[in-house]
Amino acid sequence: MPIHYPTHPPIPPHTWQRPFGQGWENPYRVRYASNLDDGPNHGMPLGGFGAGAIGRSPQGTFNLWHLDGGEHIFKPLPSCQFSVYEEIEGGPRQAYALSTLPPQDGTLESWNWYPATTEAGESTGTYHALYPRSWSVYEGVFNCYLTCEQFSPIIPDNYQETSYPLAIFEWTAHNPTDKPITLSILLTWENIAGWFTNTLKSPEVRVRDDGSPVYDYQSRWGNSEGNVNRWLEDFSRLGCLLNSGAMGQEANAEGEGQIALATVTNPAVKVFYHSRWNPAGDGSELWRTFAEDGSLENWEDETPAGAGERIGGAIAVRFTVRPGKTRKIPFILAWDFPITEFAAGITAYRRYTDFFGRNGQNGWSMIRTALKHSDMWKEAIVDWQTPILEDASLPGWFKMALFNELYDLSSGGSLWTAANQEEPKGHFGVLESFDYRWYESLDVRLYGSFALLKLWPLLEKSVIRSFARAISTGDTTPRVIGYNGAAAIRKAVGATPHDLGAANEHPWVQTNYTSYQDCNLWKDLPCDFVLQVYRDFLLTGADDIEFLQDCWPGLVQAIAYLKTFDKDGDQIPENSGAPDQTFDDWRLQGISAYCGGLWLAALEAAIAIGERLETARQPWNTSNSHQNIPEPAQVLPQYRIWLQEAKPLYHNRLWNGRYYRLDSESGSEVVMADQLCGQFYVQLLGLEDIVPRNCADLALKTVYESCFVQFNQGLETPIGAANGVMLDGSPEDPQATHPLEVWTGINFGIGAFLILMGLKTEALTMTEAVVRQIYEGGLQFRTPEAITAARTFRAGHYLRAMAIWAMYEVWCQDDSLRGS
Numbered sequence: 070m071p072i073h074y075p076t077h078p079p080i081p082p083h084t085w086q087r088p089f090g091q092g093w094e095n096p097y098r099v100r101y102a103s104n105l106d107d108g109p110n111h112g113m114p115l116g117g118f119g120a121g122a123i124g125r126s127p128q129g130t131f132n133l134w135h136l137d138g139g140e141h142i143f144k145p146l147p148s149c150q151f152s153v154y155e156e157i158e159g160g161p162r163q164a165y166a167l168s169t170l171p172p173q174d175g176t177l178e179s180w181n182w183y184p185a186t187t188e189a190g191e192s193t194g195t196y197h198a199l200y201p202r203s204w205s206v207y208e209g210v211f212n213c214y215l216t217c218e219q220f221s222p223i224i225p226d227n228y229q230e231t232s233y234p235l236a237i238f239e240w241t242a243h244n245p246t247d248k249p250i251t252l253s254i255l256l257t258w259e260n261i262a263g264w265f266t267n268t269l270k271s272p273e274v275r276v277r278d279d280g281s282p283v284y285d286y287q288s289r290w291g292n293s294e295g296n297v298n299r300w301l302e303d304f305s306r307l308g309c310l311l312n313s314g315a316m317g318q319e320a321n322a323e324g325e326g327q328i329a330l331a332t333v334t335n336p337a338v339k340v341f342y343h344s345r346w347n348p349a350g351d352g353s354e355l356w357r358t359f360a361e362d363g364s365l366e367n368w369e370d371e372t373p374a375g376a377g378e379r380i381g382g383a384i385a386v387r388f389t390v391r392p393g394k395t396r397k398i399p400f401i402l403a404w405d406f407p408i409t410e411f412a413a414g415i416t417a418y419r420r421y422t423d424f425f426g427r428n429g430q431n432g433w434s435m436i437r438t439a440l441k442h443s444d445m446w447k448e449a450i451v452d453w454q455t456p457i458l459e460d461a462s463l464p465g466w467f468k469m470a471l472f473n474e475l476y477d478l479s480s481g482g483s484l485w486t487a488a489n490q491e492e493p494k495g496h497f498g499v500l501e502s503f504d505y506r507w508y509e510s511l512d513v514r515l516y517g518s519f520a521l522l523k524l525w526p527l528l529e530k531s532v533i534r535s536f537a538r539a540i541s542t543g544d545t546t547p548r549v550i551g552y553n554g555a556a557a558i559r560k561a562v563g564a565t566p567h568d569l570g571a572a573n574e575h576p577w578v579q580t581n582y583t584s585y586q587d588c589n590l591w592k593d594l595p596c597d598f599v600l601q602v603y604r605d606f607l608l609t610g611a612d613d614i615e616f617l618q619d620c621w622p623g624l625v626q627a628i629a630y631l632k633t634f635d636k637d638g639d640q641i642p643e644n645s646g647a648p649d650q651t652f653d654d655w656r657l658q659g660i661s662a663y664c665g666g667l668w669l670a671a672l673e674a675a676i677a678i679g680e681r682l683e684t685a686r687q688p689w690n691t692s693n694s695h696q697n698i699p700e701p702a703q704v705l706p707q708y709r710i711w712l713q714e715a716k717p718l719y720h721n722r723l724w725n726g727r728y729y730r731l732d733s734e735s736g737s738e739v740v741m742a743d744q745l746c747g748q749f750y751v752q753l754l755g756l757e758d759i760v761p762r763n764c765a766d767l768a769l770k771t772v773y774e775s776c777f778v779q780f781n782q783g784l785e786t787p788i789g790a791a792n793g794v795m796l797d798g799s800p801e802d803p804q805a806t807h808p809l810e811v812w813t814g815i816n817f818g819i820g821a822f823l824i825l826m827g828l829k830t831e832a833l834t835m836t837e838a839v840v841r842q843i844y845e846g847g848l849q850f851r852t853p854e855a856i857t858a859a860r861t862f863r864a865g866h867y868l869r870a871m872a873i874w875a876m877y878e879v880w881c882q883d884d885s886l887r888g889s
Contacts, residue, residue, distance in 0.1 A: 119138070272284040298381075407429050500572075742793060
């Protein structure tokens with residue numbers, strides 16, 4: 070059932086909720102001092118994919134600024150704010166800026182800030198989030214019932230509006246009293262155009278204390294010199310344009326462009342404005358009149374900001390609500406920063422410029438579009454979410470997390486470029502995290518990409534084609550490997566890259582950015598690629614033969630390269646004792662359950678792909694990219710022989726009667742949680758089992774019992790399944806890192822496998838523990854890779870956590886695809 074406040078607009082069920090001003094008793098804290106930890110005051114981000122994101126916290130503060138692709142700024146900006154004036158007929162008047170966290174820098178001292186609690190100690194409102202919509206419900210302070218709903222047009226299988234840099238704020242005011250109430254809603258915004266670019270055009274890349282590469286970022290925060298504001302009236306649309314440089318000056322560099330804030334007028338409302346005020350002052354030029362009667366001075370001034378000067382724009386809408394009546398007031402925020410820069414001089418246009426142009430002067434066009442279509446966009450979001458929210462078989466916490474974990478596609482440093490000949494919907498990418506600032510880590514997205522596949526499959530295929538193209542490339546640039554100081558080349562020809570590059574270089578062209586380990590040695594990456602190719606083909610209708618053809622050359626090279634690590638000729642590539650797979654602080658030796666199983670699954674998927682291509686009987690070797698690449702008929706016999714010989718060997722060498730051992734040579738007896746990822750994938754894709762089904766069932770139950778039930782014994786509340794422990798849940802090595810961490814995305818991936826095996830209760834019990842740690846531990850909208858029993862976390866804003874959509878995929882999947 071929807072959440073109904075008295076005469077407030079209905080809010081969908083299963084939102085994440087947080088009372089205003091409620092503190093965090095013991096929020097998670099970062100595990101490594103060098104990692105990112107902004108504290109728990111995170112709310113849902115606004116903005117389209119690849120357009121840059123802005124976050125508004127549950128306390129009402131705008132504090133997240135991901136407006137430079139791939140870069141992170143978390144800093145409250147009090148001048149960007151909503152405020153409300155209220156006057157009840159014959160009664161008192163009051164005005165508040167709607168953040169419960171007043172500025173700490175001495176600015177805006179004349180403003181009155183919204184209280185976190187009433188005099189009786191009760192909360193003054195509640196924040197709700199169900200991405201891509203969120204709500205702030207204000208209670209106990211104003212006489213009116215006030216709600217602000219905010220959203221961006223994030224719509225599944227939509228490759229236009231989903232890219233728009235827009236935020237829609239819909240205010241609803243209801244008068245429950247027997248007297249008229251006059252309200253005025255004020256939106257203030259600082260001219261931040263030009264701030265979001267790295268002033269260090271050749272930032273030094275260093276190795277951090279955890280061995281990963283990091284580079285310095287220094288924005289132009291606070292530098293508004295030359296910026297200009299303009300008041301604009303366009304029929305019923307009224308607003309402010311905040312420009313970098315003079316009005317009409319086209320954007321020629323990253324960060325340049327404009328911001329627009331607007332509303333609509335009609336005979337029942339009165340709109341006031343102030344086009345140039347000082348956000349670094351006490352704010353009295355606005356608050357003096359606003360607190361008096363809800364008005365502004367209607368001040369127009371297009372004087373450019375001087376050196377060291379900061380300027381803002383403001384709009385106020387005043388109206389009266391009669392007793393028992395309700396009124397809605399819209400505000401639109403748009404930003405047009407069309408250029409994203411990687412290394413100095415290497416730039417790309419953002420996807421939304423395909424629809425609004427590339428000159429950085431299109432903020433008002435976006436305003437007009439949003440005012441015309443926002444109701445339709447919201448209806449599309451509701452139509453998408455409602456069937457899931459009404460599915461009684463899914464628990465409420467799962468529905469909440471399912472939608473809210475999609476936040477990362479907007480605020481996870483996402484890039485989405487304008488369309489080009491290579492990619493007709495543009496290139497797309499999301500960071501592994503802001504601590505590991507490189508795009509689309511292939512091992513992480515093995516689980517983490519299910520959301521993109523399910524909801525925006527054309528973007529998913531774009532990412533996979535980028536990997537396919539990169540496999541044949543090479544880069545002999547020498548690098549120092551972080552974990553051991555050895556030297557290695559960046560990218561070997563035929564090796565599957567770990568990632569698609571970083572925002573400070575040239576993503577999609579320069580791959581393998583990470584240097585903590587030598588990614589050319591990884592044993593899971595080629596398998597991850599092959600499995601994702603077949604998965605993306607099969608789960609999007611199984612008819613996109615062109616996609617398979619595009620990926621076949623990379624697939625053949627990837628398998629051939631991986632087979633070179635089969636040193637003893639037993640048809641299974643061995644792990645080398647180096648960190649050579651996704652658990653990159655965990656050294657596997659010989660045949661491993663994790664990588665060996667992925668190898669078997671990848672062979673099955675490659676055979677299935679090859680057979681599809683043979684059946685299609687379409688011309689082969691018609692493009693340069695396919696030259697010298699064997700046709701399926703030339704390699705499938707070999708793949709079948711390898712699979713036939715390797716499958717029994719894998720089982721016989723690793724099965725110990727209860728689970729599959731970590732590997733064949735270390736002697737470890739640890740129970741690895743994700744030991745049968747390969748088996749999960751073959752069952753998901755309707756391929757032949759790589760291990761006996763009864764063994765898989767027993768192994769999975771052992772994982773649940775040891776890594777979840779036993780591991781959590783003694784904890785106040787369960788936190789999820791650890792990556793690897795002994796049968797009794799104790800650590801094999803108390804000083805180990807990755808084995809004793811609970812990886813959010815891995816838990817969701819194993820949860821999907823549990824569901825696939827008919828163990829729904831276990832799946833939901835385990836993953837509910839993880840979800841509660843995230844959303845009750847201050848990790849919302851920055852979900853990390855890992856949490857620990859000591860209430861620490863590592864690598865927030867992590868891609869793999871979107872693996873919760875793997876659980877939903879399996880939940881909904883037709884039984885005919887599951888295998889017998």
